[in-house]
Amino acid sequence: MDESEFLAGYDPRAYPAVAVTVDVVALTIRGGGLRVLLIRRAEQPHAGLWALPGGFIRPGEDLPQAAARELAEETGLSDRSGPLGRIHIEQLASYGAPERDPRMRVVSISYLAFAPDLPDPRAGSDAADASWHPVDKLPELAFDHDRILAHGLERARGKLEYTPLATAFAGERFTISELRGVYETVWGVQLHAGNFHRKILSVPGFVESTGETTESGGARGGPRAKLYRAGDARLLHPALLRPAREEQIR
Amino acid sequence: MDESEFLAGYDPRAYPAVAVTVDVVALTIRGGGLRVLLIRRAEQPHAGLWALPGGFIRPGEDLPQAAARELAEETGLSDRSGPLGRIHIEQLASYGAPERDPRMRVVSISYLAFAPDLPDPRAGSDAADASWHPVDKLPELAFDHDRILAHGLERARGKLEYTPLATAFAGERFTISELRGVYETVWGVQLHAGNFHRKILSVPGFVESTGETTESGGARGGPRAKLYRAGDARLLHPALLRPAREEQIR
DNA sequence: TCTGTTATTCTCATACTGAGTTTGTCTCAA
DNA sequence: TTGAGACAAACTCAGTATGAGAATAACAGA
Numbered sequence: 001m002d003e004s005e006f007l008a009g010y011d012p013r014a015y016p017a018v019a020v021t022v023d024v025v026a027l028t029i030r031g032g033g034l035r036v037l038l039i040r041r042a043e044q045p046h047a048g049l050w051a052l053p054g055g056f057i058r059p060g061e062d063l064p065q066a067a068a069r070e071l072a073e074e075t076g077l078s079d080r081s082g083p084l085g086r087i088h089i090e091q092l093a094s095y096g097a098p099e100r101d102p103r104m105r106v107v108s109i110s111y112l113a114f115a116p117d118l119p120d121p122r123a124g125s126d127a128a129d130a131s132w133h134p135v136d137k138l139p140e141l142a143f144d145h146d147r148i149l150a151h152g153l154e155r156a157r158g159k160l161e162y163t164p165l166a167t168a169f170a171g172e173r174f175t176i177s178e179l180r181g182v183y184e185t186v187w188g189v190q191l192h193a194g195n196f197h198r199k200i201l202s203v204p205g206f207v208e209s210t211g212e213t214t215e216s217g218g219a220r221g222g223p224r225a226k227l228y229r230a231g232d233a234r235l236l237h238p239a240l241l242r243p244a245r246e247e248q249i250r
Numbered sequence: 251m252d253e254s255e256f257l258a259g260y261d262p263r264a265y266p267a268v269a270v271t272v273d274v275v276a277l278t279i280r281g282g283g284l285r286v287l288l289i290r291r292a293e294q295p296h297a298g299l300w301a302l303p304g305g306f307i308r309p310g311e312d313l314p315q316a317a318a319r320e321l322a323e324e325t326g327l328s329d330r331s332g333p334l335g336r337i338h339i340e341q342l343a344s345y346g347a348p349e350r351d352p353r354m355r356v357v358s359i360s361y362l363a364f365a366p367d368l369p370d371p372r373a374g375s376d377a378a379d380a381s382w383h384p385v386d387k388l389p390e391l392a393f394d395h396d397r398i399l400a401h402g403l404e405r406a407r408g409k410l411e412y413t414p415l416a417t418a419f420a421g422e423r424f425t426i427s428e429l430r431g432v433y434e435t436v437w438g439v440q441l442h443a444g445n446f447h448r449k450i451l452s453v454p455g456f457v458e459s460t461g462e463t464t465e466s467g468g469a470r471g472g473p474r475a476k477l478y479r480a481g482d483a484r485l486l487h488p489a490l491l492r493p494a495r496e497e498q499i500r
Numbered sequence: 501t502c503t504g505t506t507a508t509t510c511t512c513a514t515a516c517t518g519a520g521t522t523t524g525t526c527t528c529a530a
Numbered sequence: 531t532t533g534a535g536a537c538a539a540a541c542t543c544a545g546t547a548t549g550a551g552a553a554t555a556a557c558a559g560a
Contacts, residue, residue, distance in 0.1 A: 018269070018270045020357050095313075098312060107359070109344045109359075177506080198510095199547090218505070220506075220557095221504060233500060442520090443538080447538075471526050474538080475539090
């Protein structure tokens with residue numbers, strides 16, 4: 001049955017109401033680890049549990065717009081100005097299992113956001129509490145948000161392979177080592193510094209030199225590092241592949 | 251605002267109704283080309299235009315289930331039995347621009363389906379007409395279905411690179427050349443037969459030999475080809491990359 | 501000044517890819 | 531029956547990419 005034929009022949013209000021929400025998996029790197037923005041639920045069901053920020057879409061509001069608004073409400077930053085201007089947001093997936101919310105039919109469209117070290121979230125009027133949680137030490141999550149988050153993490157890890165997304169986690173200017181830190185943090189593996197360095201500089205358009213170096217060497221020694229900024233590539237070619245794990249192939 | 255806090259505090263029925271539909275981009279290979287299943291709209295708006303099969307989700311029905319049902323209704327085949335048992339269905343993306351349907355707010359969750367040469371669709375009671383259209387010679391489509399279809403095609407092309415999806419377009423048993431034909435059709439490029447052959451056999455778990463060969467040589471000559479079936483790999487490693495196009499990198 | 505750290509560059513063996521060639525089987529038409 | 535062309539399969543070879551390790555040099559801190 002075609003959607004519009006349905007609409008022409010039936011009154012949707014005669015069907016049980018369907019609520020459409022957006023949920024945002026917002027990732028940043030803080031304190032040396034990958035973290036996700038969670039809010040603590042104030043109301044039933046699942047009151048007291050942590051959940052992804054999200055909410056009902058508003059009339060006249062597009063989906064990506066709703067996701068940006070939800071994120072802005074939690075971080076206190078506007079999408080238009082300030083550091084949030086560099087935030088990357090993309091659609092992740094949709095979840096609509098009939099019983100995922102015990103009260104009514106809720107279809108949730110999830111978005112994935114990446115950004116360099118964001119400020120502490122402010123608990124809005126609608127959230128009891130909000131904070132950045134290390135993804136490797138998560139509390140129990142409300143609804144099916146653990147599944148959504150797992151999906152977001154896997155998407156983020158995959159996207160580092162063939163897009164310059166890692167630069168979105170770094171500052172405006174960064175060193176190759178900082179970029180390597182992003183990969184190591186998100187992938188949770190150690191990379192060979194020399195090979196990584198060679199690879200980054202050999203992928204066309206990934207990074208471009210600023211001609212500058214850091215003000216001083218590293219905290220524990222070492223020479224000053226050259227500074228780079230993000231290049232103009234939208235895809236990395238050849239891709240920067242994770243070390244293959246046999247278990248994910250079969 | 252969290253979805254459930256919203257729900258606890260507000261009556262969703264007080265908001266304008268939101269309709270949730272699924273739309274299916276069903277792809278198959280027929281007549282030497284890649285084709286998509288389209289139905290001709292019988293009702294306004296866009297009556298007479300072609301559209302992707304889809305429809306309203308039903309109470310108690312999960313999203314993938316709704317997509318499978320819509321596809322089954324158009325093809326006349328059940329997902330549980332027959333050739334449709336081998337169909338691959340995955341979620342594509344969601345579309346919810348406020349004005350994408352002129353009558354009311356409609357959020358559509360699109361699904362992508364691949365299958366070997368499917369039978370002719372039967373026009374259901376709800377569709378004026380249904381048929382497989384070559385993707386390189388499309389009619390004008392209703393709503394934003396051109397965008398959804400373009401997204402589906404790009405996803406399909408990408409998935410051939412790192413998953414054994416191509417085998418879902420081939421029959422139960424196939425030759426390396428047939429598999430190469432799938433890649434050439436979906437990607438729209440010519441591949442080097444020798445290199446392709448070497449590559450397919452070198453990727454662990456992509457295909458496994460049946461020990462058999464075709465009954466006779468090709469229509470225009472050539473030796474009998476060995477027959478293979480799909481292997482147990484879920485990811486291809488190393489991946490089978492498309493020839494890089496500069497324009498998609500920058 | 502000495503020691504340990506780290507950025508950057510090299511080396512070298514192995515793996516993968518693109519392009520072309522070789523061998524032998526098969527269909528079709530003269 | 532035979533020759534031409536088609537095609538599966540395997541091979542060659544040069545160019546490129548990757549993994550592992552080592553070398554070099556700049557720098558922090560003791």
